[in-house]
Amino acid sequence: MCSKKQSDQKRRQAELARRRQNRLRNPEGWQPPPPAEAEVLDIAPIASPDEPAEDRALFDPTARDALCANLQAELALVQEAFDLCARGEPHAALDRLTAIARKSPYADWRLFIRGLVPFQRGDRAAAREAWHRLEAGRRPARIAITLDRVWDAATVGAAAPADGTSGVEAAAVNLMRRASLLAASREIAAVRHRDEERTFSASQAALAIRLEKHYRPLDFDFVSEFSAACRALAFGQADDEPFLALCRSTAGPADDPRNTRLQFIHLQRFIDADEQVRQGAREYVDRDLPGLTHLPEPLRTALASVTLERAASSLLDREDGFLQDLTPQEERVCQRLLCESLERHPRNLRAHESLIDLLATRAEEDDSRGDADRALIDAKLAFVGQFPDQYEHVRDLIDRFIAAGEFARAEPLVKSLTEQRTGDMGSRATPWRFELLRASSRAAADDSLPEARGALEACITAWPNWMPRWWIPFLEAALLLREGNEAGVTAALDVGRRESPDDLTSDMMLHEALVRLKCPAPRIEPIRTRVQNAAKHNAIDSPIAPLAHVACFFMELERCGIPLDGEDHPAFAIGRAFSRRLWQDGTSTLGSVSGGVSGLPVNDPGFWAAFRWLATHDFFGTVSPKREPKGFARLADNQPRAAAEVLEWLTRTAPSSLTTRKAGKRLTLVEKFIATEQNPATAQRLRGIVMAARKAIEADQERERRARFRSAGRGLAPPGRALGSSNLPPLLQVILERGGPEAVAEIVPLLLGPMNEKNAKRIAGLAARLGISEEEMIDLSER
Numbered sequence: 001m002c003s004k005k006q007s008d009q010k011r012r013q014a015e016l017a018r019r020r021q022n023r024l025r026n027p028e029g030w031q032p033p034p035p036a037e038a039e040v041l042d043i044a045p046i047a048s049p050d051e052p053a054e055d056r057a058l059f060d061p062t063a064r065d066a067l068c069a070n071l072q073a074e075l076a077l078v079q080e081a082f083d084l085c086a087r088g089e090p091h092a093a094l095d096r097l098t099a100i101a102r103k104s105p106y107a108d109w110r111l112f113i114r115g116l117v118p119f120q121r122g123d124r125a126a127a128r129e130a131w132h133r134l135e136a137g138r139r140p141a142r143i144a145i146t147l148d149r150v151w152d153a154a155t156v157g158a159a160a161p162a163d164g165t166s167g168v169e170a171a172a173v174n175l176m177r178r179a180s181l182l183a184a185s186r187e188i189a190a191v192r193h194r195d196e197e198r199t200f201s202a203s204q205a206a207l208a209i210r211l212e213k214h215y216r217p218l219d220f221d222f223v224s225e226f227s228a229a230c231r232a233l234a235f236g237q238a239d240d241e242p243f244l245a246l247c248r249s250t251a252g253p254a255d256d257p258r259n260t261r262l263q264f265i266h267l268q269r270f271i272d273a274d275e276q277v278r279q280g281a282r283e284y285v286d287r288d289l290p291g292l293t294h295l296p297e298p299l300r301t302a303l304a305s306v307t308l309e310r311a312a313s314s315l316l317d318r319e320d321g322f323l324q325d326l327t328p329q330e331e332r333v334c335q336r337l338l339c340e341s342l343e344r345h346p347r348n349l350r351a352h353e354s355l356i357d358l359l360a361t362r363a364e365e366d367d368s369r370g371d372a373d374r375a376l377i378d379a380k381l382a383f384v385g386q387f388p389d390q391y392e393h394v395r396d397l398i399d400r401f402i403a404a405g406e407f408a409r410a411e412p413l414v415k416s417l418t419e420q421r422t423g424d425m426g427s428r429a430t431p432w433r434f435e436l437l438r439a440s441s442r443a444a445a446d447d448s449l450p451e452a453r454g455a456l457e458a459c460i461t462a463w464p465n466w467m468p469r470w471w472i473p474f475l476e477a478a479l480l481l482r483e484g485n486e487a488g489v490t491a492a493l494d495v496g497r498r499e500s501p502d503d504l505t506s507d508m509m510l511h512e513a514l515v516r517l518k519c520p521a522p523r524i525e526p527i528r529t530r531v532q533n534a535a536k537h538n539a540i541d542s543p544i545a546p547l548a549h550v551a552c553f554f555m556e557l558e559r560c561g562i563p564l565d566g567e568d569h570p571a572f573a574i575g576r577a578f579s580r581r582l583w584q585d586g587t588s589t590l591g592s593v594s595g596g597v598s599g600l601p602v603n604d605p606g607f608w609a610a611f612r613w614l615a616t617h618d619f620f621g622t623v624s625p626k627r628e629p630k631g632f633a634r635l636a637d638n639q640p641r642a643a644a645e646v647l648e649w650l651t652r653t654a655p656s657s658l659t660t661r662k663a664g665k666r667l668t669l670v671e672k673f674i675a676t677e678q679n680p681a682t683a684q685r686l687r688g689i690v691m692a693a694r695k696a697i698e699a700d701q702e703r704e705r706r707a708r709f710r711s712a713g714r715g716l717a718p719p720g721r722a723l724g725s726s727n728l729p730p731l732l733q734v735i736l737e738r739g740g741p742e743a744v745a746e747i748v749p750l751l752l753g754p755m756n757e758k759n760a761k762r763i764a765g766l767a768a769r770l771g772i773s774e775e776e777m778i779d780l781s782e783r
Contacts, residue, residue, distance in 0.1 A: 305345030640673030
């Protein structure tokens with residue numbers, strides 16, 4: 001027995017159902033009318049008695065034989081144009097009609113199709129503009145009038161209610177049509193239209209095209225967004241027929257109404273579609289964009305530039321690497337596309353970078369440093385002209401001009417860099433480095449020594465605050481020596497030796513000044529010999545400070561962009577002696593430099609700059625990643641700054657050594673130090689070292705995992721043995737059980753072949769079809 005409350009509820013539900021049925025059965029009640037275009041779909045063409053034979057032949061095949069050969073050819077063009085319009089290719093349809101002359105009997109049909117194309121897009125004004133010139137009474141004019149009338153009937157919400165129809169009824173009709181629009185949209189997502197192998201099936205594409213044609217005038221914004229969402233779903237799937245059908249038969253956005261650019265982007269996914277990609281780019285740039293007059297001119301030029309740049313990049317960024325397997329002709333095509341892209345929009349950053357990468361690669365292959373090198377310099381100048389904040393390219397241009405002795409061309413770039421007040425050390429040191437190298441260049445000849453004097457004075461004026469000023473007196477002494485002022489040389493050297501912290505640093509700075517300012521070799525050789533002897537006879541109980549001062553001096557020079565000159569430079573002997581001294585692996589000759597015993601100045605920032613210099617030069621060959629000296633290991637295990645430099649060295653030279661437990665402890669030591677470091681620049685650099693080391697560890701682990709995975713396919717049964725689960729590796733056993741011999745035959749060539757991205761995706765796809773997870777594959781491979 002049910003309660004009274006439940007009985008009342010059932011009674012009310014029954015009453016509501018009865019009333020609903022009565023409303024539906026009442027013939028005088030309001031019923032939603034069918035769509036206005038439904039009656040047009042059933043109209044059959046009927047020829048009028050006085051209709052021209054040319055019009056009758058379009059619908060009556062028996063009347064075609066009466067036409068002459070020329071008219072039959074034009075009739076075929078008209079029919080083909082109608083077919084193209086039906087398939088959603090309006091521009092191709094218009095192309096077919098260009099052969100029909102204005103005085104031809106089929107000129108009206110050409111005019112009718114010119115109006116039909118915008119009519120299909122929903123542009124009624126453009127359709128009327130073409131149709132009002134049709135000859136009244138002929139078949140094209142009658143069809144145009146019918147289509148125009150159907151348009152008025154279909155847009156109920158835009159017109160006032162007809163006689164005898166209230167506004168409430170008109171609103172109800174509009175709501176019912178919108179309900180049918182939503183029902184049609186939901187129908188596309190119905191389960192019966194889905195396909196397991198496709199994100200968006202062919203039947204869903206057909207329903208989406210039908211929705212676009214029937215409901216676009218009713219709700220333009222919704223239908224546009226819905227069609228765009230359908231195209232996005234179909235874009236990424238392997239079967240591109242649904243996507244191409246949607247692009248042909250649905251209208252795109254305002255900047256790509258024919259979906260030409262979208263198809264061009266879609267084609268970039270395929271390696272063998274380079275020619276189609278370029279054709280798509282040219283069609284959009286040369287044909288579509290000029291007609292989009294509703295877009296601002298700057299936007300059209302930017303769209304053209306981006307499209308051309310992407311067409312070139314699709315060829316440059318192949319899977320095998322930049323410029324891999326490109327012919328010289330293809331390289332020239334890419335260069336022309338990028339140059340045209342920059343002509344249309346000079347501030348296209350990606351086009352500049354791609355062009356510079358292309359020309360830089362060609363310049364490396366061109367040993368003569370001729371046209372390719374000049375083209376690269378011109379491209380970089382154009383780039384920094386549009387983007388002055390690209391400091392790396394500005395400095396590269398300055399270096400190129402300095403190396404070529406073209407200081408006049410480099411000077412404007414140096415001034416521009418100085419005026420921008422950049423924060424990075426390399427840019428701030430560029431004016432000083434420029435003036436120093438100009439002084440070095442001018443000191444080579446006696447007649448240009450006054451210019452060298454001016455350049456050296458400018459160099460001292462621009463001296464960086466982090467660079468030790470001990471070097472200035474030695475530079476003055478070297479230039480005075482070139483000028484023949486021996487008395488001035490003696491006075492400058494006295495000042496330099498008083499300011500310098502030790503004799504070894506004085507000798508090294510003097511040697512570097514003499515070399516830089518082109519002093520005679522007889523004055524340089526004694527200094528070189530003295531420095532090399534000091535390095536050779538350095539003892540394990542000698543003070544470490546002189547070596548650290550010299551190393552710190554050269555570290556600052558290299559940070560400012562002045563590298564060591566030649567492998568026989570005495571700084572290399574200092575570097576080897578300093579490295580051995582740190583690991584206590586040097587020659588035991590007591591008191592060779594200045595005597596005494598000192599510990600490592602780990603609290604001195606200059607010492608860590610010196611240690612960084614050693615790590616930058618791979619410790620001058622005194623350390624092997626697989627066998628570290630005890631002193632080296634002790635320093636790296638206990639000092640976070642030393643651990644960071646060693647990690648950076650291993651990341652660059654031996655990343656496989658980072659997976660050891662010792663390297664893991666050093667990473668933890670550095671990470672703890674970063675949390676307490678007060679200097680933001682130091683903390684940022686150490687954080688970058690840790691991040692690079694972590695990435696190198698992940699890459700090495702991934703290589704090992706892939707190697708184990710590939711080894712699972714190596715133990716295959718010999719040809720004479722039967723293919724069974726007992727003589728297969730564990731991974732292939734599972735594949736045989738779940739997919740049969742066909743699955744094994746499919747995966748074995750992939751396991752034995754090169755482990756590239758394409759094969760990895762195919763293996764992952766096969767495993768997914770067989771229900772094998774990635775973790776399960778790794779586990780089976782390791783057995």
